Amino acid sequence: MTVFPDGRKERLHGHNYTVAVALDLSAVGFEQLIDFGAIKRAIAAECAEWRERTLLAGASPRMERLERRAGEVEIVLCGARYVFPEADVLVLPIDNTTTEALAEIWIDRLRVRLAATLDGSAAVGLEVRIEESPGQGAIAYRAL
Numbered sequence: 001m002t003v004f005p006d007g008r009k010e011r012l013h014g015h016n017y018t019v020a021v022a023l024d025l026s027a028v029g030f031e032q033l034i035d036f037g038a039i040k041r042a043i044a045a046e047c048a049e050w051r052e053r054t055l056l057a058g059a060s061p062r063m064e065r066l067e068r069r070a071g072e073v074e075i076v077l078c079g080a081r082y083v084f085p086e087a088d089v090l091v092l093p094i095d096n097t098t099t100e101a102l103a104e105i106w107i108d109r110l111r112v113r114l115a116a117t118l119d120g121s122a123a124v125g126l127e128v129r130i131e132e133s134p135g136q137g138a139i140a141y142r143a144l
Contacts, residue, residue: 001077002098003062009078012054015132017099019047019106023118024125024141032122042113046106053090057097066091103130103140111142118144 003009021043023034056075058066064076073089075082094101107128114126123144131137 003057003060003078003096007062007078009062009080012082017050017102018131018137019043020129020131021110022127022129023123024127025122026124027122034121034123035117038117039114042110042117046110046113050090052088054084054088055097055102056089056091057094057101058091059093059095061095099130099132099136099138100140103128103138106130107140107142111144 001010001012021039023039025032025034056066056073057063060077062078064079065074067074068086071086073084073086073091075084092102092105094105107126110128111126118126125141125143127139127141129137129139
């Protein structure tokens with residue numbers, strides 16, 4: 001549910017997001033070879049944490065209540081109350097569940113997962129694209 005500054009929000013709905021990851025390289029060659037298997041495993045691990053979850057923007061300025069108790073997560077957002085099974089929810093430290101905010105947190109989480117793989121490599125930047133439908137998404141970039 002995207003929340004707008006004036007207090008409106010979208011209805012609760014789902015997306016099948018797609019994720020694309022790109023590396024910005026300073027050199028390409030045998031000596032600079034990067035293990036793409038490790039990168040794919042890191043992407044798969046991050047996707048697994050998000051898969052089939054309701055994503056909640058825990059830092060939304062319109063979040064009136066967010067409580068975890070007895071295996072449930074209860075929120076009040078823009079005056080509407082929702083209760084979810086806790087195992088089905090991923091509360092993220094973002095202010096909105098837009099592709100822009102999701103790309104920003106996704107790249108930071110992926111960067112942590114890839115630190116050992118990319119440290120000392122020819123990779124000078126990391127890019128993550130999150131799309132909610134083909135051609136509609138956002139890109140986040142971090143220099144390494």
